[in-house]
Amino acid sequence: MSLANFTKTEFKNLFRKPATEKYPDGPATYKDTTRGHIENNMDTCVLCSVCQMRCPTGAITVDRKAQTWSIRPFSCIQCRRCVDNCPKKSLSMAKEYTKPDVVKSQMDFELSDRQKAVLAEQARQAAERVAAAMEERKKAAASAKQTKDGEAKKSEDNKTQ
Amino acid sequence: MAAKRSVIPFGPQHPVLPEPIHIDLVTEDEKVVEAIPSIGFVHRGLENLVTKKDFGEMVYVAERICGICSFGHGYGYVDAIEHIMNIEPTGRAKYIRTLLFELSRMHSHILWLGLMADAFGFESLFMETWKYREKVLDMLEAATGGRVIFSIMRIGGLRKDVPDDILSGFLPELDKIEEGIRACEKAFLSDPAVLGRLKGVGYLSKEDAVKLGCEGPFLRASGVARDNRMKGYAAYSDMDFDIITSDDGDSYGRCYVRIQEIYQSANIIRQCIEKMPKEGIYVPIKGFPNGEYMTIIEQPRGGACYYVHASGKKFIERMRVRTPTFANIPALAKTLQGCDVADVPILVVTIDPCISCTER
Numbered sequence: 001m002s003l004a005n006f007t008k009t010e011f012k013n014l015f016r017k018p019a020t021e022k023y024p025d026g027p028a029t030y031k032d033t034t035r036g037h038i039e040n041n042m043d044t045c046v047l048c049s050v051c052q053m054r055c056p057t058g059a060i061t062v063d064r065k066a067q068t069w070s071i072r073p074f075s076c077i078q079c080r081r082c083v084d085n086c087p088k089k090s091l092s093m094a095k096e097y098t099k100p101d102v103v104k105s106q107m108d109f110e111l112s113d114r115q116k117a118v119l120a121e122q123a124r125q126a127a128e129r130v131a132a133a134m135e136e137r138k139k140a141a142a143s144a145k146q147t148k149d150g151e152a153k154k155s156e157d158n159k160t161q
Numbered sequence: 162m163a164a165k166r167s168v169i170p171f172g173p174q175h176p177v178l179p180e181p182i183h184i185d186l187v188t189e190d191e192k193v194v195e196a197i198p199s200i201g202f203v204h205r206g207l208e209n210l211v212t213k214k215d216f217g218e219m220v221y222v223a224e225r226i227c228g229i230c231s232f233g234h235g236y237g238y239v240d241a242i243e244h245i246m247n248i249e250p251t252g253r254a255k256y257i258r259t260l261l262f263e264l265s266r267m268h269s270h271i272l273w274l275g276l277m278a279d280a281f282g283f284e285s286l287f288m289e290t291w292k293y294r295e296k297v298l299d300m301l302e303a304a305t306g307g308r309v310i311f312s313i314m315r316i317g318g319l320r321k322d323v324p325d326d327i328l329s330g331f332l333p334e335l336d337k338i339e340e341g342i343r344a345c346e347k348a349f350l351s352d353p354a355v356l357g358r359l360k361g362v363g364y365l366s367k368e369d370a371v372k373l374g375c376e377g378p379f380l381r382a383s384g385v386a387r388d389n390r391m392k393g394y395a396a397y398s399d400m401d402f403d404i405i406t407s408d409d410g411d412s413y414g415r416c417y418v419r420i421q422e423i424y425q426s427a428n429i430i431r432q433c434i435e436k437m438p439k440e441g442i443y444v445p446i447k448g449f450p451n452g453e454y455m456t457i458i459e460q461p462r463g464g465a466c467y468y469v470h471a472s473g474k475k476f477i478e479r480m481r482v483r484t485p486t487f488a489n490i491p492a493l494a495k496t497l498q499g500c501d502v503a504d505v506p507i508l509v510v511t512i513d514p515c516i517s518c519t520e521r
Contacts, residue, residue: 005348006345009348031302031303033303034306035312056214078307080306
């Protein structure tokens with residue numbers, strides 16, 4: 001048992017620089033691995049909705065008609081599940097934490113014009129392919145009918161003979 | 162003339178209490194004659210969510226049962242499901258789990274030291290210990306990406322690997338923390354002012370500790386050598402460590418056991434980093450769990466039981482958690498009998514109460 005055990009540490013602390021960060025005045029430091037918030041690259045997103053399906057809290061909403069991707073940052077639990085499951089590697093985890101707010105806001109992101117054009121082009125090509133396939137099917141059906149009719153006529157002719 | 166009995170309600174909101182526990186203190190002349198604890202103020206119904214969440218998603222909910230032993234809760238749930246599905250995680254996954262478990266234990270014990278210092282009114286010691294807790298949190302953040310909720314557990318292994326360079330960076334940090342805690346240890350274990358608040362306060366005999374079903378450091382401080390880590394789950398079977406006990410049975414003994422366990426955890430982490438296997442971290446799983454299993458693991462506060470009953474569907478039928486604080490409350494009521502009213506906050510803190518995980 002000895003007196004004033006902690007005094008040495010206390011004196012040392014007087015001459016050390018503070019152990020804490022002056023966060024609101026200075027920038028906060030984060031580790032490279034910190035899971036802060038989700039970011040979506042609207043140049044590569046294809047609005048596939050996989051993130052919406054995988055999100056355990058339902059924080060992500062994908063609207064294909066309006067071509068928007070929305071996240072409610074106050075519902076997001078930063079589990080990184082959407083990032084791991086994104087097929088286009090469009091989602092990423094940024095280091096900074098979400099900023100505080102007075103309302104539980106929702107952040108909407110619209111697809112970039114370039115990506116909108118890409119998606120429209122893809123949709124047009126897909127529609128073309130579908131139309132072509134339908135056309136082919138129709139033709140095939142028509143030709144099959146013709147041959148069937150021809151065969152039927154032949155058999156009728158045979159019968160009359 | 163016999164002293165007049167009066168009842169002092171203590172908590173659930175109380176300046177010295179970090180946790181919402183309510184105790185009715187029956188007092189006689191500043192002495193507590195009887196303590197009647199009651200809990201149930203922060204029930205959230207997390208166990209019932211198991212019937213509404215996919216069994217893989219439930220890991221996130223299990224982690225959120227408690228903010229301090231979050232890794233342990235995630236581990237307990239995943240361990241039970243892995244036993245039901247007959248999955249053996251790979252070596253590296255087991256070692257990283259052990260490492261993170263021990264980091265959480267260090268974090269929890271250092272946090273407790275701070276709360277203890279705060280309870281007996283030593284504010285600068287409180288700040289000093291939390292300085293080292295911050296270093297442990299930084300290590301956890303570097304390893305997993307989260308400071309409190311790690312989201313690294315997954316049925317079948319881990320969601321992401323912790324690279325070897327980050328792990329080797331832990332070694333100098335551990336030395337620094339250990340050095341700092343050794344400086345604080347002198348204040349906790351040999352300062353006369355502190356000893357006056359700890360020595361002989363809240364004595365619990367070995368027999369009583371066993372009879373009342375105590376858990377964790379609270380039990381070990383009464384001289385009972387019981388530690389669930391000795392069962393060898395995760396990679397504990399490969400680690401070299403002994404159970405730390407103290408024969409004091411009072412608040413001083415509990416302080417001693419927890420401080421020694423911080424050094425022990427640092428040693429286990431060093432062993433983990435040294436023996437870390439190279440193979441993968443994840444075993445793919447197939448199908449849904451079908452069956453039931455009960456597992457017990459050693460949380461920082463003591464043994465925690467996890468029971469899972471699955472019926473081969475996407476959703477699990479029942480999950481039940483028994484937390485160490487719940488087991489320690491009867492013994493707390495026993496130690497409070499006969500103590501001074503001024504010692505009540507210290508005694509409540511010595512069981513390291515975590516009411517949020519007790520009520521879930």
